[in-house]
Amino acid sequence: MTGRFRCLAPAWSVAGLLVLLGLSACTTNIASYPEPGAASVASAAPVSAGLVDVLYVTDRAEVTAPDGSITYSSKRSKVMSFGSVTLAEDGKSGALGRGELTVERVAQAGQFPPTPYQMEAAKGGIRREPAVVAEHVAAARALQAEVARSLTKSKRKEIVFFIHGYANGFDDAAETTGNLCRSLHEEFVCVALTWPAGGSGGAFMGYNIDRESGEFAVADMKKAIRIIATTPGVEKVHVIAHSRGTDVIASALQQLGIEAYVGGSSLSEKYKIQNVVLFAADIDLDVAKSKLFGLGSDPDLPMGARSNPSVVMRQGNYHLTVYSSTKDRALGISGRIFGSQTRLGQLSLPKLSANKPFEQLNDTQLASLIDFIEYDGNAGWIGHSYFLTDPAVNADLVALIRDDLKTGDPGRPVIEIRRPFWRVVNGPKG
Numbered sequence: 001m002t003g004r005f006r007c008l009a010p011a012w013s014v015a016g017l018l019v020l021l022g023l024s025a026c027t028t029n030i031a032s033y034p035e036p037g038a039a040s041v042a043s044a045a046p047v048s049a050g051l052v053d054v055l056y057v058t059d060r061a062e063v064t065a066p067d068g069s070i071t072y073s074s075k076r077s078k079v080m081s082f083g084s085v086t087l088a089e090d091g092k093s094g095a096l097g098r099g100e101l102t103v104e105r106v107a108q109a110g111q112f113p114p115t116p117y118q119m120e121a122a123k124g125g126i127r128r129e130p131a132v133v134a135e136h137v138a139a140a141r142a143l144q145a146e147v148a149r150s151l152t153k154s155k156r157k158e159i160v161f162f163i164h165g166y167a168n169g170f171d172d173a174a175e176t177t178g179n180l181c182r183s184l185h186e187e188f189v190c191v192a193l194t195w196p197a198g199g200s201g202g203a204f205m206g207y208n209i210d211r212e213s214g215e216f217a218v219a220d221m222k223k224a225i226r227i228i229a230t231t232p233g234v235e236k237v238h239v240i241a242h243s244r245g246t247d248v249i250a251s252a253l254q255q256l257g258i259e260a261y262v263g264g265s266s267l268s269e270k271y272k273i274q275n276v277v278l279f280a281a282d283i284d285l286d287v288a289k290s291k292l293f294g295l296g297s298d299p300d301l302p303m304g305a306r307s308n309p310s311v312v313m314r315q316g317n318y319h320l321t322v323y324s325s326t327k328d329r330a331l332g333i334s335g336r337i338f339g340s341q342t343r344l345g346q347l348s349l350p351k352l353s354a355n356k357p358f359e360q361l362n363d364t365q366l367a368s369l370i371d372f373i374e375y376d377g378n379a380g381w382i383g384h385s386y387f388l389t390d391p392a393v394n395a396d397l398v399a400l401i402r403d404d405l406k407t408g409d410p411g412r413p414v415i416e417i418r419r420p421f422w423r424v425v426n427g428p429k430g
Contacts, residue, residue, distance in 0.1 A: 074198030083108040110142040165243025222252040229271040246281035268316025281344035330384035
């Protein structure tokens with residue numbers, strides 16, 4: 001597997017095997033990726049050499065080194081911090097002759113108040129203390145100012161969020177975000193949403209701790225997406241998530257979707273979300289369906305002033321893309337731990353047909369909401385980080401995000417199985 005590992009080698013026990021999730025998640029170097037087609041060649045921009053800057057938002061605990069530099073640990077923080085990370089090539093030849101990216105400098109730009117926010121008694125109930133509200137407003141403005149500054153330097157006035165999985169450290173998250181940004185020709189403002197993964201202790205090599213840390217982070221990730229997406233000048237938002245990060249983002253989007261619906265809007269209209277891309281999703285299929293599509297099963301939820309069961313729920317340009325692999329051994333282990341019948345990241349057309357989780361929708365209706373893209377190439381023994389290591393998968397992501405190509409368009413390296421199922425082509429076979 002291409003790349004560097006920050007994690008320890010697995011111990012050969014049932015619990016130790018779970019570190020496969022962490023090992024594969026810690027890969028940060030993206031393989032060489034071909035241009036997706038003529039449309040991509042026409043729109044390609046020169047990639048800058050040397051330094052890559054990404055923004056970050058995290059609720060990890062801050063760590064200050066003796067020289068005054070900062071980073072963030074795997075411990076949870078009540079404070080949500082934000083800023084920028086400068087990534088530098090380390091001089092070692094990597095993909096396309098470029099060096100691998102490593103964190104050179106972390107510049108914290110601000111922090112939000114500690115959660116839960118302080119409250120005070122008021123007539124008829126309680127309210128947030130005015131001082132903490134003022135602190136929140138100032139932090140939100142500072143975060144939006146960081147985004148605005150990045151937009152002025154970006155060719156595209158679009159945000160690409162990346163949210164990582166189990167056992168990733170802060171540097172892992174920043175480096176992967178930087179590599180994704182570089183693969184997109186640095187035309188976007190890229191933001192690492194990094195939650196307190198990498199915990200140790202407990203059962204299953206810290207996996208249970210990371211799972212709960214992901215649940216802890218949902219409120220902050222939701223808040224960060226809302227603030228950044230509503231920054232003046234942002235035109236589109238794309239979200240990329242991997243492994244356990246898919247559960248975190250599914251929960252955050254569920255809450256944002258309810259907010260938008262109650263306000264008479266949608267994720268696409270209110271928060272400009274166009275693409276949500278899930279790789280190797282470490283989430284149960286039924287749980288994912290409930291979080292991502294559960295709104296339709298709640299007609300009593302008011303839209304505006306009152307409930308309207310027959311309301312047309314506008315989709316806009318929002319589209320979900322799920323990449324899966326039946327060879328993903330890490331998800332196989334996760335599924336056995338949770339007793340899951342099907343992990344979303346292992347979904348295939350036969351499994352979908354057998355389980356029929358979307359039987360209320362025909363194939364045409366389902367295809368308007370989601371694409372399932374199967375990967376059957378050789379992503380190494382673990383098979384969990386093919387979006388970083390397989391050129392064809394990365395080329396398809398570039399075609400989707402950078403070139404706005406739909407499945408079936410020339411330039412997307414996927415072939416139709418039966419809509420909405422597709423298969424990546426040109427990947428090395430295992």
